[in-house]
Amino acid sequence: MGTGVSVKVDLKGIEKKVSPTALAKGKLAIANQMLIDFTPFVPRKSGELSGSGQATKDGVKYPGPYARAQFYGSSYNKVRTFVFKKYTTPGTGKRWDLKASALHSANWGKVGLRAMGVKA
Secondary structure (H helix, E strand, O other): OOOOOOOOOOOOOHHHHOOHHHHHHHHHHHHHHHHHHHHHHOOOOOOHHHHOOEEEOOEEEOOOHHHHHHHHOEEEOOOOEEEOOOOOOOOOOOOHHHHHHHHHHHHHHHHHHHHHOOOO
C-alpha cells in the first residue's frame, strides 16, 4: 500500500535573483526608500539638510559637519558645546532615523525583495 510521490524542484532563475548584482540592487532600493521615509523627520529650516541626503549601497548619507550636529542634536569645539533644542519645523529633530524606522522599517525589507525580483 505504498504510494509514490515525485517532487520536481525548478531552480532555474534562483541564481539571477540572489546574485551579487541583485543584492546590490536590493540594498540601493532599501536605501532610497529609507531616504524617502527619513525626509519628514529631518530638520529643515531652509531645506538644505533634507535635500542633501544621498542613498548609497551602504545606506543613507547626509554630507557635512552640519548634518552630523543636527543628527546627534549637539556639537562642540575647543571652547564650547552647542545643543539644539528648538526645531523650527514641528515633528523634526535629532535621530530622525529612529523615528522613521519605528514607522516604516517593516516595509524596507519588502522593497528590497521586490527590487531583487523576489515576490514579497
